[in-house]
Amino acid sequence: MYKWLLAWRYLRTRYLALASIISVMLGVATLIVVNSVMAGFASKLRDRLRGLLSDIIIEHRSDNGFFGVEDKVRQVYEILGDRVAAVSPAIETFGILQFSYPHSREVITRPVIVIGVEPGSRARVGQFCQYLYTAENREHPEACFEVRGEIARRFRRAMEQWRWMQELRRPPPVPSRPVPMAPTFHDAVPPPFQADPESQAVLPPNPTPPELPAELREPSGIILGYSIATYRRPNAHVSDADKDIFLLRPGDRVTLMLLTAFDLPGHDGSQGIPRPMEETFAITDLFRSEMSEYDARLVFIHLKDMQRLRGMANRAKSLYIKLRDYSQDATEAIRLLSSSDAFPPQSFVVQTWEERQGSLLAAISIERGILNVLLFLIIAVAGFGILAIFYTIVVEKTRDIGILKALGASHGGILGLYLGYGLFLGLVGAGLGTALGIAITVYINEIEQAIARWTGQEVFNRSVYYFDQIPTDLQGSMVVLVNAGAVLIAVLASVFPALRAAMLHPARAVRWE
Amino acid sequence: MLIRKQGKEGELLLEAREVHKAYRKGKHEIQVLRGVNLQVAFGEFVAIVGASGSGKSTLLHVLGTLDVPDSGEVWLAGRRVDRLAAWEKDRLRNREMGFVFQFYHLLPELTLLENVLMPAMIRTSALGWLWQCWRARKQAWQWLQRLHLTARARSLPKELSGGEMQRAAIARALINGPRLLLADEPTGNLDPEAAREIAELLHDLNRRDGLTIIMVTHNWELAQQAERVLRLAEGKLTNAASQDNTPLVLMSGENRK
């Protein structure tokens, strides 16, 4: 009993002990803030990475992809059975995007990653549709590549005008050639390349109707990464509504250049070589994942357009699979898929999204681990501070210890008194540190902005990092662990002085002046 | 009655047999006690006088089990106590003995009442304290009343006078109802008025409550309060019939070998 009373009194009367409380407090607060921010980054990053992919990705090793998309999808369902929630085929490749900003003659060319997706199923395997900029498309992602509304009407009007003009010019009525349709999903034969002069020569020598100029044809839809279409106003504040200036808007046209699939047999049966293809697309939406790297790089088009442009009819490069229960079925699904004949390992890579992003995720967790070790060293330094302070207090209190022994206090009692004192110090320091750490974590964006405003220096540079806001993830288990660690260190630091106090010779301690 | 009667008058309470104690500092050895024999009966009031450095405090510490004799035996109520295990000595000091020191030795962080309660707190566990707290407080309060300290119960030691502090120290020594009070120069640091007060108090405790007291003092007048006065000189205890037997200002150096 007297231990707690005395430990409590020591805590209240020794201002020297305040120093150790503050050092524990600062250590705990830093650990909580740093861990929360890093966990926030990591979990948001994981979330985005997973959202952009899906649970399991089967990828063909060749850029040509595999043949028979529907068959493969069916096989996935056969192999995995009930575990599958959705499957979506896709083709990823590199491309060059060319456009000119409105009211400017300057032509801008940018290398991009082009992803051909089937929007309906894609929305079910990941969070693709949630990152779309237009609310209408977020709700109905199947139609996100459709050129609709005012934009479509504009094209149609222009085309009708042109037709009408043609009618006027050419008296003999010629059935106008329909707009080249995209090949259907089942088309096995690669369609003739539009730009190929030889293929035109093969066409029957009908009286060819005049070709519809490219700029009047109703183009297919394309979704651009947000940062391709916008730029951040210099000196803009994060909270400003007009911080991003749109260079391109839905309805604007861009030209996409792609290579046809490599090594696809040519029309003469020989091994073909990739050829550049180009087509004009109309922007139907923007894509904003808040991952600046993706937003500045990614371009989505419909899988059918991709297949048509690259001569990959009924081919796809990868299958995105969403499982019903990822945590439970992932390893089993990977095992089943990679051991099946449908996806032989020489041609297919079967990976979970985590394996696919392995190096990035590993880097984050290593970074976090090292930082934690370093920060715990800070608390350990605080621990040595406690040790030194405690030692002084024990020396200073030698006579009191002698008195307590004369009054019958035992070894264990004195030991307990100083360990209890250390425990109190640790608890108070950790408690204050937790409060401070949580407060900083919760208000970290406000604090960052306030600091940025005072110093005129941006702390969290949004063009370097992925996200607009500093993401945080305050985990209860982490807070508990940090607190336990800090208290443990405080108690450990008081063990040595407490032992010394307990070992004091009572008669000598009583004589102490 | 605050002090329990533990034995019949005249029965032996404390006995020291041929107690030797030396301090070693490297090669130097100071023989402080060289065969001390002492017998104290229940209810006795014994004063020990002696020159400064003659080893009075050392003897008191040995008798109070704070220190261990090099050779010889210490018996308390028919039980040898000098070789007991540490926890048994702690228990003994807590329940059977009370210490009073020259410099009061109150704990500066605690109020006077808490200081007085300290031995009772040490005696019980934290859980037991919840149970016993009320009774111990009542008892402490009675002691404070008897020693006229109730008005100062909530004061810290630094706010008290020397006399008040020493009275509090006596209350603290007696709260657990010990058989024996060991006082090391209880008036050594007090002005004559306060010293007389303390002397009367000790006298009263011995007479009225039958408390056994062993008191070390420089003060011959105070020693006269006791029934028996012993002189510690050259490491031995002898009866000191009167003041002029040996001058009290004996050189401590004579003890050394």
Ligand SMILES: Nc1ncnc2c1ncn2[C@@H]1O[C@H](COP(=O)(O)OP(=O)(O)OP(=O)(O)O)[C@@H](O)[C@H]1O
């Ligand atoms: N821990 C120690 N180490 C070495 N010598 C010691 C120690 N404690 C006491 N002494 C010596 O033992 C001798 C007796 O000391 P003690 O304190 O018992 O004397 P005392 O009679 O109480 O003196 P005083 O009247 O001044 O209090 C002294 O010479 C002292 O220097």
Ligand SMILES: [Mg+2]
């Ligand atoms: Mg002394």
